[in-house]
Amino acid sequence: MKLSLLKKFKLCPPIFGVIISLSAQAQINTPAPKISQVIDHKLTSVADNTAIPKWIIQELQPSTLSSDEQQQELQWFKSQAEPFAGLTIRVVSEHIDTHVYESEVLAKAFYDLTGIHVIHELTGEDDVIKKLSAQMVTGLNLYDAYINDSDLVGSHFRSGAITTISELLTFKSGQYTLPTLDLNDFIGLQFTRDPFGVIYQLPDQQFANLYWYRSDWFENPSYKAQFKQQYGYELGVPQNWQAYEDIARFFSDDINTIEGVRVYGHMDYAAIDPSLGWRISDAWLSMAGVGDAGLPNGLPVDEWGIRVENCHPVGASVSRGGALNSPAAVYALEKYVDWLEYAPDEAKSLTFSEAGKWLATGKIAQQIFWYSAFVGDLTQPNLPVVDDQGIPKWKVAPSPVGKYWQKGMKSGYQDAGSWTFLKNTPKDRQIAAWLYAQFLVSKSVSLKKTLVGFTPIRLSDLESDVMTKKSPYLGGLVEFYRSNARNVWTPTGSNVPDYPNMAGFWWLYVSKIVDGTYSPKQGLDAFAARVDAHLAQLEQTMVNSQCAPKMNPIKDESFWLSQPGSPKPLNQQVIKGQTLPYEEAIRVWN
């Protein structure tokens, strides 16, 4: 390597050290011993206390573990990985800050610690799903593990293609299971189980969809007085969609500019992109109140509008007992489209990753739900949304709910990116990937990772003094995750039997509603019919799967709309806007 090239790469000391040490090796892709050899290998105990590279210890601060405990845990990885040293494994995840940190720093740490070379690929979440599906279809060992949203749990448990976490935990009597893994410490494990309690995935990072607002503007006495005079109630955290709409109109139209800058009372995104579909399937319909009560997902009708009976999906359209084209869903889509008029013009051409950072411009007063994975982007110094002391001028709070929402229903969406292992992965590679997965979620690593990406997975991290000290700088994120709300904001559930294919229908039909090709009712009718057709097809092809779809016969919609629960009949009630002060609004989290 030319020295100039080294300088150009700006290699940090640990990375440089790794490259130099690599040059001494013949080949990093040397095949690892087969699992049979691994089994025969007498693994040394944790007592084999060879040195942990200093840079790793320095990097992994702070931790909830004591220094000795952390050393011991890292030693465990070092010794258990010994038979796999020299192996190159491949994992893939979506592109958010947490996974960037894993890919660029933690994979190197794992390599220095264990000799297992991890290519941790980053890509869009949709690509992760496509790749996982491709491995199932082709039978090729594309990746050794995936970090895949738990929204797919309904597909996973029906597919028969997954090595469950329950299996990995007990593989070879738990020989490769981290003794300090402490499953009870994970806050999202209930999202990754099938209806029978089997754990299919292990959470690696979690983030929630929360109401976001400029607390400094909302506390401004002049704006408060003006809002009360015009709308007849206090400017505060909106509790229902009418209040959200009033506040959106207030800032976009009535206030219009603050200190010469055009401001907006609403932000969203609507570019034709897979993330448009997730925007609606993740949260819009659940917050409108499309489904039934029940956690983590409504029963018998969930927030996708799919009805299940004894774990069998029976239909999504109202005529089959579902709610995807119900009055509540139409109401949700109408509001989604109508409110775009209060957002900047750019909103229609933005995607998930582009819009998440848009709030940092300081032009937005509120967003009905915002992915907390972007906390890091909104807490940087010198942003218009952060004060001189580094305290955010914004807060997160529970999202307002639509007029079909009732108590006992999920209140929002939570993403739980989780380790997923496919059966058609060679066992030695799978176990090496299992070790890497456990490393990334271990107590040695998880607190530091939480401070980098703000996507907590462990209760012990959330309750730590470190997070208490950090909490004023995170706009309410810590308060959310310390409360019971973390169980009420939930991912897509096990009702969805084929997420990879069905997720594509969402953006396809929603985009045609956004561009005016269809009215919300027309679009949702067509969408629900398409989902039913797909479920009916699965009923034919999933004959040997547990909980395969069993379609309900078509009945007059009035039959289902007159039954209790979802699908709910048209609600023409006029709701008055209602707001609460922040302190009261977040009490619902306790």
Next chain:
Amino acid sequence: MFGIKFLLIGLLSMYSLAVCSADKLTLITYSEVPFAAQAGNTKQGLVIEFIDALFKQAGLEYEILFFPLKRGMSMAESSVNTCVLPIERNQHREVHYTWIGPVMVSRYGIFSASPSQPPLVSLNDAKFASIGSFLGSGIGEYLTQFGYQVDLTNNDTLNVKKLQRGRIDFWAADLVSAKAIMRDNDIHFGEPKIVFFTSIRAMACHIDLPMATQKRLNDALQALYKSGYMAQLHQKYGLSL
């Protein structure tokens, strides 16, 4: 009366033309050894063999045309019953086409002209280097999106020369085609410094490809995987993971 007959004949002709053109798909591919190449009237390579097997299985007619990748992608986006392959399927491209796949799985590596260049531990180690790729390449788009300095050429062969002359630090390329390009140009950069990305390549068709045609092609593709044909074809061209 004559007028009505004429109108009917005209309408029938237009209908049959529409039916014929709907049944026959125009498939666009591009030169990428050893996957697709054209010498005179002879077309050969993995993609050509695959298309033949797929369309026989599906019972559909097709014609193959060779165009540069970027142009092929634009034609499949704008013309009905037109597809381009093999295309790296990614989230950014997802909504612009109807997809039939996976057709091929490719691994991408970073090549260096310097034998003394040690392997890279992660792609990030090349963050501040210039990396060669070609126009329309999904891997070029991927690297650009992640903030890498990507230098694009019209075709991948030019990158070999650029790398040799030190005009780029690295070359990012599909492992199988990189091997073939190096062999054809009698240049040998050795093993890649890192194999950093796996791509699922598919056939990208016009967004309004009829659902029935889409289903026939996808069912046929599934059958080719189940029969073992795809594995044999991949092996024949050195595509093993």
